[in-house]
Amino acid sequence: MAKAKIDVFDLLEKIRCEKPVVHHLTNWVTIYDCAQVVKVMGGSPVMAHAKEEVAQMARIASSLVLNIGTLTVDFVEAMKIAAHAANEKGIPVILDVCGAGATRLRDEKCFELLDETHIHIIKGNASEIARINGEEVSTKGVDATEIDKDLFKIAQELAIKRKATVVVTGKEDIVTDGEISYLIKNGDPMLTHIVGSGCMAASVVGAFAAVERDLVYASCAGLICFEIAAECAAAKSKGPGTFKENIFDCLAALDEETIKKNEKLERL
Amino acid sequence: MAKAKIDVFDLLEKIRCEKPVVHHLTNWVTIYDCAQVVKVMGGSPVMAHAKEEVAQMARIASSLVLNIGTLTVDFVEAMKIAAHAANEKGIPVILDVCGAGATRLRDEKCFELLDETHIHIIKGNASEIARINGEEVSTKGVDATEIDKDLFKIAQELAIKRKATVVVTGKEDIVTDGEISYLIKNGDPMLTHIVGSGCMAASVVGAFAAVERDLVYASCAGLICFEIAAECAAAKSKGPGTFKENIFDCLAALDEETIKKNEKLERL
Amino acid sequence: MAKAKIDVFDLLEKIRCEKPVVHHLTNWVTIYDCAQVVKVMGGSPVMAHAKEEVAQMARIASSLVLNIGTLTVDFVEAMKIAAHAANEKGIPVILDVCGAGATRLRDEKCFELLDETHIHIIKGNASEIARINGEEVSTKGVDATEIDKDLFKIAQELAIKRKATVVVTGKEDIVTDGEISYLIKNGDPMLTHIVGSGCMAASVVGAFAAVERDLVYASCAGLICFEIAAECAAAKSKGPGTFKENIFDCLAALDEETIKKNEKLERL
Secondary structure: OOOOOOOHHHHHHHHHHHOOEEEEEOOOOOHHHHHHHHHHOOOEEEEOOOHHHHHHHHHHOOEEEEEOOOOOHHHHHHHHHHHHHHHHHOOOEEEEOOOEOOEHHHHHHHHHHHHHOOOOEEEEEHHHHHHHOOOOOOOEOOEOOOOOOOHHHHHHHHHHHHOOEEEEEOOOEEEEOOOOEEEEOOOOHHHHHOOOHHHHHHHHHHHHHOOOOOHHHHHHHHHHHHHHHHHHHHHOOOOHHHHHHHHHHHHHHOOHHHHHHHOOEEEO | OOOOOOOHHHHHHHHHHHOOEEEEEOOOOOHHHHHHHHHHOOOEEEEOOOOOOHHHHHHOOOEEEEEOOOOOHHHHHHHHHHHHHHHHHOOOEEEEOOOEOOEHHHHHHHHHHHHHOOOOEEEEEHHHHHHHOOOOOOOEOOEOOOOOOOHHHHHHHHHHHHOOEEEEEOOOEEEEOOOOEEEEOOOOHHHHHOOOHHHHHHHHHHHHHOOOOOHHHHHHHHHHHHHHHHHHHHHOOOOHHHHHHHHHHHHHHOOHHHHHHHOOEEEO | OOOOOOOHHHHHHHHHHHOOEEEEEOOOOOHHHHHHHHHHOOOEEEEOOOOOOHHHHHHOOOEEEEEOOOOOHHHHHHHHHHHHHHHHHOOOEEEEOOOEOOEHHHHHHHHHHHHHOOOOEEEEEHHHHHHHOOOOOOOEOOEOOOOOOOHHHHHHHHHHHHOOEEEEEOOOEEEEOOOOEEEEOOOOHHHHHOOOHHHHHHHHHHHHHOOOOOHHHHHHHHHHHHHHHHHHHHHOOOOHHHHHHHHHHHHHHOOHHHHHHHOOEEEO
């Protein structure tokens, strides 16, 4: 059962104190940003993808983040090995279904990962999540596209079907485990003008999941922190270049007052 | 036949409206910057290199950018599959011959790509373009080195030989299809003090080629935008670190007035 | 024999004038930063890892930097080929033992590189260097952890055993060839809050080793420059995001006066 209230700052402080190792197998485009976003929150990111070491690395980690942004067949094999080790150890596994719907390979490999390993948090934008729920979607690469069906219903269905927490990012974010659901209204349009917001959001969720077993709770807290940091960053940036750097500054400096004042969370 | 006048801003607005997908198979050093530079102009970058998906990804794209900066034999095979799919669909293919002349592998793979697929735009610095035209050059890795022969003549020869638009970047840039040629005198020396200017220039050209079939026209417009953005960025930067981020800010904010006031284009 | 006094600025100017090619086989997380840090100092970074070209690339370089941060078995094979070519040519090879102690694979591959090729400079944080010296350490991924034994003794032992210069980075850095040893007290705590400080430090040392044959001297000079730049950057940054960019600005602008005023070097 979800806790009555989400104490976002409390979890952020937990990351800052415990410095959990967050193991990533992610894409080559935003790999630095994924590591840096975990680091500036106080976590200890580790990026390792050799089949020979991923299991051992996952075993020293507190959560595992998988992102198929620049997948290859071989790379997904390493993901499976890491996910199996994470499942055995009992740490949460986050899957960013980046670009699902764009190619058959992406869809197939997402389904393989979901079928063969236990994924605790499935994260994507609207069209990606719809595709992973089995809907037909027409996508334009890795950017979100319009979908017809009710997104909240899709997210709930997928959560129940996959026994997972589903995180749908967008103008408003949905977090649901099929039963308990939240809407997060934080964030800034500038996030859609840079590369890597989605990937960073998944890594932030990974860091929060490393310190909190209630994954709906952890996902909401992670998104709130990341998106309030983005709001602060947008306020002092002159464009997408400085905005990206300022997100890191703002996330590192994020305090209780700022979170409490800006948090926009709704129970659905 | 080239249009009488190049309306640079008009094309930039077209990218902002149409948000074309620009598929990249690029290097691991500047992959983020290549994606980000396309994104901040309003395009939709996608980076995908698995042999199993590159053809499908190229078919949803409006242009394809290849960059051999950190090539492997296998990676070039994926490039060929993507280029064949792009050729079939009829979208422009841009090849950044990054580091040509530095090793035999780079030269051979560039020649293979040029022989086996149709490359529409060949982009490089002086020594790289000279090498691809068959000249003997001594290079120092990936940075441009002096060449003896007349660069404009080399570019023209290569364009005719390869039935391609040739883009030579440097203090002044040459764009030619062998018949119609332009010189672009925009840019800032700071561009030579950061990693990735050349790669970003190729991606920008790729985004413009995605919305304009006249590739000389598209290449000139792309370089002018990128380099005027660099001029603006240099004016407000304290060094190469902030300069790189400011390029993104300036490119996102680029307006008609700034382009018209600063554009330095000469018909050759 | 070490020179009486280390003229740090003199070496930095040598890099700025000679623009040495620094060949890297490094990790995918910080590959841009490794290239950029060499570039902003005036060097010419080249990143190439294809087995077919690494030997030829190493032969046009003035130093070779290896970093196992995101190693695979295959990638280390390419490292060995590059190191053999570098050894034949007589240029210094720097090995960043990134993440040693975290997995068996990392330890084994470091030992293979050290056994099969001549590594001139071994660089790591306290726990990594301890592990490479054969100590049992418990690490948390790639971040340094406490070690029991006297670190200076470990560094000296390793230097003698491996006939190498050993560089241990941390709050204070140790540089030793087993006989001559220095302590560097520059730097800023902010360096521990970003991803890539260690990798960049290794690349900076690589650039200095490219222009100075006394590798203790070169290593000290490199660390001093990098860490004074970090001090300047910290003074004008609002957080880890802007700090990272400001390091590049400060390193590019570093002058003799700033170095002389801030340099904190002790002979041990």
